[in-house]
Amino acid sequence: MARKLLLEHINVPGINTLDVYRQKGGYRAVEKALKTLTPDEVVEEVKKSGLRGRGGAGFPTGMKWSFLAKPEGVARYLVCNADESEPGTFKDRYLMTHIPHALIEGMIVSSYALGAKTSYIYVRGEMMPQIRILERAIAEAKAAGFLGKNILGSGYDLELYVQPGGGAYICGEETALLESLEGKRGNPRIKPPFPAIAGLYGCPTVVNNVESIAAVVPIINDGGDEYMKIGIGRSTGTKLISASGNLVRPGVYEIELGLPVEEFIYSDEYCGGIANGKRLKATVAGGSSVPVLPANLTLKLANGEPRLMSYESLSEGGFATGTMLGSGGFIAFDEDQCIVRNTWNFSRFYHHESCGQCSPCREGTGWMEKVLHRLEHGHGKMSDIDLLVDVSKKIEGNTICPLGDAAAWPVASAIRHFRDEFEWHVKEPIKSLQGNYGIANYAVPIAKAEVKQEN
Amino acid sequence: MSEKVKVTIDGITVEVEPGTTILNAARQIGGDIVPPAMCYYSKLEGSGGKCRTCIVKVSKGSEKDPRPMPKLVASCRTTVMDGMEVQNITSPEVIEARSGVVEMLLINHPLDCPVCDQAGECDLQNLGYEHGLQKTRYEFERRTFERIDIGDKIQLHMNRCILCYRCVFTADQITNKRVHGILNRGDHSEISTYIQTAVDNDFSGNVIDVCPVGALTDKTFRFKNRVWFTKPVDAHRDCPTCSGKVTLWYKGEDVLRVTARKDIYGEVEEFICNTCRFDKKKTADWTIEHPTHISDTSVISANHYETLIPLPVIQEDLRLQEANKVELEKTAKF
Amino acid sequence: MLKVEEQQPVEFSSALIAKCDEISSRYPQGKQKSALLPILHEVQAELGWLSSNAMDKVAAYLKIEPIEVYEVASFYSMYFLQPKGKYVLEVCRTGPCCLVGAEKLMEHMEQTLGVKEGEVTADGLFSWRGVECLAACGYGPVLQIGPEYTFYENLDNQKVDTLIEELRKK
Numbered sequence: 001m002a003r004k005l006l007l008e009h010i011n012v013p014g015i016n017t018l019d020v021y022r023q024k025g026g027y028r029a030v031e032k033a034l035k036t037l038t039p040d041e042v043v044e045e046v047k048k049s050g051l052r053g054r055g056g057a058g059f060p061t062g063m064k065w066s067f068l069a070k071p072e073g074v075a076r077y078l079v080c081n082a083d084e085s086e087p088g089t090f091k092d093r094y095l096m097t098h099i100p101h102a103l104i105e106g107m108i109v110s111s112y113a114l115g116a117k118t119s120y121i122y123v124r125g126e127m128m129p130q131i132r133i134l135e136r137a138i139a140e141a142k143a144a145g146f147l148g149k150n151i152l153g154s155g156y157d158l159e160l161y162v163q164p165g166g167g168a169y170i171c172g173e174e175t176a177l178l179e180s181l182e183g184k185r186g187n188p189r190i191k192p193p194f195p196a197i198a199g200l201y202g203c204p205t206v207v208n209n210v211e212s213i214a215a216v217v218p219i220i221n222d223g224g225d226e227y228m229k230i231g232i233g234r235s236t237g238t239k240l241i242s243a244s245g246n247l248v249r250p251g252v253y254e255i256e257l258g259l260p261v262e263e264f265i266y267s268d269e270y271c272g273g274i275a276n277g278k279r280l281k282a283t284v285a286g287g288s289s290v291p292v293l294p295a296n297l298t299l300k301l302a303n304g305e306p307r308l309m310s311y312e313s314l315s316e317g318g319f320a321t322g323t324m325l326g327s328g329g330f331i332a333f334d335e336d337q338c339i340v341r342n343t344w345n346f347s348r349f350y351h352h353e354s355c356g357q358c359s360p361c362r363e364g365t366g367w368m369e370k371v372l373h374r375l376e377h378g379h380g381k382m383s384d385i386d387l388l389v390d391v392s393k394k395i396e397g398n399t400i401c402p403l404g405d406a407a408a409w410p411v412a413s414a415i416r417h418f419r420d421e422f423e424w425h426v427k428e429p430i431k432s433l434q435g436n437y438g439i440a441n442y443a444v445p446i447a448k449a450e451v452k453q454e455n
Numbered sequence: 456m457s458e459k460v461k462v463t464i465d466g467i468t469v470e471v472e473p474g475t476t477i478l479n480a481a482r483q484i485g486g487d488i489v490p491p492a493m494c495y496y497s498k499l500e501g502s503g504g505k506c507r508t509c510i511v512k513v514s515k516g517s518e519k520d521p522r523p524m525p526k527l528v529a530s531c532r533t534t535v536m537d538g539m540e541v542q543n544i545t546s547p548e549v550i551e552a553r554s555g556v557v558e559m560l561l562i563n564h565p566l567d568c569p570v571c572d573q574a575g576e577c578d579l580q581n582l583g584y585e586h587g588l589q590k591t592r593y594e595f596e597r598r599t600f601e602r603i604d605i606g607d608k609i610q611l612h613m614n615r616c617i618l619c620y621r622c623v624f625t626a627d628q629i630t631n632k633r634v635h636g637i638l639n640r641g642d643h644s645e646i647s648t649y650i651q652t653a654v655d656n657d658f659s660g661n662v663i664d665v666c667p668v669g670a671l672t673d674k675t676f677r678f679k680n681r682v683w684f685t686k687p688v689d690a691h692r693d694c695p696t697c698s699g700k701v702t703l704w705y706k707g708e709d710v711l712r713v714t715a716r717k718d719i720y721g722e723v724e725e726f727i728c729n730t731c732r733f734d735k736k737k738t739a740d741w742t743i744e745h746p747t748h749i750s751d752t753s754v755i756s757a758n759h760y761e762t763l764i765p766l767p768v769i770q771e772d773l774r775l776q777e778a779n780k781v782e783l784e785k786t787a788k789f
Numbered sequence: 790m791l792k793v794e795e796q797q798p799v800e801f802s803s804a805l806i807a808k809c810d811e812i813s814s815r816y817p818q819g820k821q822k823s824a825l826l827p828i829l830h831e832v833q834a835e836l837g838w839l840s841s842n843a844m845d846k847v848a849a850y851l852k853i854e855p856i857e858v859y860e861v862a863s864f865y866s867m868y869f870l871q872p873k874g875k876y877v878l879e880v881c882r883t884g885p886c887c888l889v890g891a892e893k894l895m896e897h898m899e900q901t902l903g904v905k906e907g908e909v910t911a912d913g914l915f916s917w918r919g920v921e922c923l924a925a926c927g928y929g930p931v932l933q934i935g936p937e938y939t940f941y942e943n944l945d946n947q948k949v950d951t952l953i954e955e956l957r958k959k
Contacts, residue, residue: 124924159815168864169921252927331885360555362641649856
């Protein structure tokens with residue numbers, strides 16, 4: 001069995017209450033940090049752990065913390081990004097629903113490390129039940145003296161609030177989130193300045209994902225060195241993977257980074273294989289924004305080596321043959337699924353969620369959706385396929401925030417790997433409306449590349 | 456004064472104050488290497504970064520950190536560093552990306568220039584002329600909105616809007632109360648007051664001048680004339696509310712409209728009040744200064760009347776003067 | 790542009806105002822605009838939707854311009870700027886849920902309720918609409934019902950029918 005750091009006690013009845021959470025060792029990290037460590041020492045542990053942001057970008061958390069400006073007399077803020085809306089990702093919802101104190105404990109330790117006296121958890125508005133769960137847990141923590149004035153007699157004060165969003169994927173982008181938290185439209189800011197210099201209310205701010213914050217708890221409990229031993233290479237620790245689509249057992253799994261993708265999909269410890277005895281056609285490994293891969297490239301690298309669930313292995317081969325770990329939203333498509341339809345569906349999502357601030361994304365996402373709609377519904381043209389590639393290129397890299405890239409990549413990658421299927425939609429419009437293209441050669445195993453002997 | 460920093464744009468080096476943006480450094484050089492700007496407006500704080508037409512390539516970050524920037528950057532919102540090297544028109548990548556942006560700006564634009572009062576002085580028209588494609592690749596219905604009056608003097612053609620946010624910044628920063636804003640999201644975004652309220656205060660008319668396209672136009676000038684048939688003249692009056700420095704647009708003896716004076720980048724020099732703009736349309740109201748300088752690349756210069764300055768070679772050569780007699784006689788009076 | 794019909798004047802209950810006061814206290818002095826999103830949720834929960842009168846009242850409460858409230862309310866998808874059914878069934882329509890039958894479920898709802906997406910049933914009880922990813926992809930198809938945002942997972946036609954019947958009886 002792999003080690004579980006976040007979900008170890010997830011099945012313990014009542015773990016959502018403070019009492020049970022404490023019985024299972026909860027709030028030890030708060031006591032350890034506030035009583036025995038300086039804020040800088042906490043930052044140092046997180047740096048040592050090699051923890052990388054779990055929201056999608058994978059930027060080292062400790063390094064992000066060390067960039068925080070600390071001018072005298074200016075408030076600093078920690079904001080937790082719980083605006084989980086990336087299609088395929090639902091790990092934060094799971095964590096907050098079942099083990100809310102893990103997030104709150106992480107928030108207290110992290111706020112202490114950063115010197116924040118007021119911290120906010122920005123939860124997407126649709127998660128009202130989770131907001132109620134968190135508010136109840138905060139009240140419990142406060143009653144037990146883990147929040148408020150002079151926590152555990154350490155002289156450290158912290159107020160923690162939950163802020164609901166209003167329904168906008170873009171608020172998962174950290175500067176859009178801060179705008180939203182200031183009561184404005186969720187338009188991403190133009191950087192620089194970065195939040196570490198001027199974030200919430202113009203003050204130095206760190207924005208971290210729910211899972212990153214929760215991971216600080218085991219890092220402090222066991223030490224950064226211990227955390228770093230788990231995983232592989234620069235992908236340290238455990239990661240929550242949200243598995244969805246045509247799997248026998250979809251759900252949230254905590255894996256040690258470095259687990260082979262094949263084992264994750266097929267072993268009984270995790271997803272248990274493809275549902276209904278079907279075959280795997282394709283996957284999106286890290287949430288809808290990352291490139292889609294055919295089954296064979298999902299399981300193996302281009303050289304035939306097994307692909308692993310890690311930041312490096314998933315992106316091996318660049319966009320030509322690789323993808324990204326992203327937020328860990330693992331979507332599996334069986335042989336009956338239509339890649340064109342799914343690409344259209346995703347592009348409708350990005351069209352709907354574009355904030356409309358900058359022109360390539362505002363206009364381009366709608367354009368791509370319309371062309372894909374036409375292809376999927378049997379009146380596409382062969383030239384549409386190259387048009388899509390071209391439009392996606394004109395969006396990618398030219399926008400204020402990464403939503404433009406996120407909208408472009410799924411389209412570009414679908415055409416890169418599944419061009420046959422797109423062409424079939426044009427050539428066989430009637431058939432494409434009635435049936436689907438099937439698995440074709442997308443699951444043909446990749447042979448191990450022969451290594452030439454150097455003489 | 457702090458030490459100046461050196462930046463090289465398309466091979467031309469200039470020294471500027473620290474904190475200057477790439478765009479403004481380019482404007483100090485001038486000429487073809489100045490990136491076009493549709494949303495940035497130097498007089499409006501916080502403007503820029505949105506339209507993406509001014510994107511450039513930073514091929515060298517600075518003397519200290521020479522790494523190039525990974526993506527094209529908005530020159531209007533990126534500050535120069537000492538030793539920075541920037542490519543604008545010398546980078547094929549920039550030219551291609553810019554033409555992509557122009558295409559995006561035009562896919563939902565109605566292209567109704569023949570009936571648009573802004574034609575002839577429209578930034579989007581100029582941009583499309585320079586960077587646009589011959590033919591659109593967009594084969595879907597364009598997004599449309601109802602035309603509405605915001606107040607009795609200003610008309611909003613949302614169809615033409617490129618969402619530069621300039622009018623929103625203007626209302627925030629120049630007027631005392633903002634009643635219009637950006638509603639909805641994504642490509643449904645629109646400029647609106649939401650409920651029927653008139654935009655009514657002394658400086659509201661400035662939104663017409665800052666609008667880079669024909670989305671906000673002067674109702675008192677609506678369909679009166681094409682701008683290139685009118686003659687602009689700088690004038691002033693003693694105004695209790697604003698500087699009173701304006702441009703009058705004449706057709707024959709009549710002042711058809713009054714605008715603020717604009718610089719070569721189309722930005723107003725000083726914002727003017729609604730009284731000057733809408734209510735003072737008699738020559739007697741004004742002290743005339745001189746014909747407005749119009750760039751000879753503008754269609755408005757077609758019937759121009761500024762004193763022609765003959766090239767030195769003509770001044771020295773009588774035969775050439777004879778050959779150019781007609782042109783030289785135009786040196787004009789208006 | 791909103792056609793301003795005769796709107797009923799809006800009154801906030803004392804409980805709502807107390808809640809707004811509590812929310813406003815979460816932010817530093819002078820940053821009360823931060824309370825806008827949570828307050829709009831509270832107002833919508835009490836009044837059912839956000840009329841321009843209601844938004845004007847929020848603007849007055851937070852001492853901001855009404856347009857600032859309109860801009861925000863129209864940006865986010867959770868705020869209803871038009872009257873709606875008592876129960877709005879919001880079904881996730883994004884990729885992973887479609888892999889497990891969300892589209893068929895929506896067709897079924899259209900038939901069962903007899904109204905198209907966004908419309909209100911004759912009795913004023915129900916509307917339904919497809920919404921983008923609700924972050925429960927492993928348990929699809931899913932739907933939520935405001936204002937509590939009660940969440941229903943692993944749905945099929947039968948479960949939805951039962952749910953609708955239960956709501957009807959309430």
